[in-house]
Amino acid sequence: MSLESVPPKYAQLVAELQRRIESGQYAPGSAMPSEHRLIEEFGVSRPTVVAALRVLRDQGWIDSRQGKGRFVRGRPALASLESARAGQVRMAGSEAAIAGEVLAAGVVDAPNRIRSLLDLGPSSKAFIRRRLLTTDGAPSELLSLWLPVDLAEGTDLTSAEPLQQGVREHLESRKGVKFDHVIEHIVARMPTSEEAAALSMSEGTPVLVVYATARDAAGQPLMVVDTVMPADLHELEDAYPLA
CATH class of the missing domain: 3.40.1410.10 (Chorismate lyase-like)
Structure with missing residues (x-):
């Protein structure tokens, strides 16, 4: 069950990063922007960025590779049907x-x-x-x-x-x-x-x-x-x- 209300900042960031992946701005296989770059671009705190990236990883939009960073996987097959509970x-x-x-x-x-x-x-x-x-x-x-x-x-x-x-x-x-x-x-x-x-x-x-x-x-x-x-x-x- 998802709760429809004004979402917290990290949820808004999740939505924007998903939009960029879907549009091809962040192509499958490419590296995600660094935490520092996302903090500067969106004017949010590091915990907000970390929380957003964790959600994207858990939902299958990105991968985390030890020592190399985070990489785009693309839109999960059931992304349109799955919402964060x-x-x-x-x-x-x-x-x-x-x-x-x-x-x-x-x-x-x-x-x-x-x-x-x-x-x-x-x-x-x-x-x-x-x-x-x-x-x-x-x-x-x-x-x-x-x-x-x-x-x-x-x-x-x-x-x-x-x-x-x-x-x-x-x-x-x-x-x-x-x-x-x-x-x-x-x-x-x-x-x-x-x-x-x-x-x-x-x-x-x-x-x-x-x-x-x-x-x-x-x-x-x-x-x-x-x-x-x-x-x-x-x-x-x-x-x-x-x-």
Whole structure:
């Protein structure tokens, strides 16, 4: 599921680089511009460029070759049908590339749904890192990362500063875990009073909540990304091939 709203800067950069590859400006087999050149041309930060190039690599538009740089592969066969899922975007993107502030980072009593998604026992605690994301200076999403307490220990997720890496990359490098797949659930409900206040929502407006549970290859849940969005600002879209 992709979330239709004003995209973060790295997503805008992804779209422009895809356009250049499709138009032939960046031909298959040619070297991609360096990070420094992209930073200068687009006036963005290095984390934004790194996040965009990571998405292009993961989607099959470019290759990374050790010691040689990044090279264009071309348009993937199913590029028109495949869009970045909400959980994938939020796990891959650097926090520094998305405007927002950290509202909470610590251990709390886990809500029933989070305990269930993380396979935690009754009355278990979990680590939460919650950020309020903004678009053009206005609140747009409440994003919460939920992890088992032991998985959060020894990471930078406890810091009030924006994470420079994507959370997936950070956890894989710090904790040695390997993310394999994501299962998403989408819920429509009325916001809590805390959510409505943080998102500056008008009375009577519902929210869309996307729960993206990241698991390893054995199916063990590693993290839940909980995204709360005002329903009047977002639209859900999916695309898939027919057999």
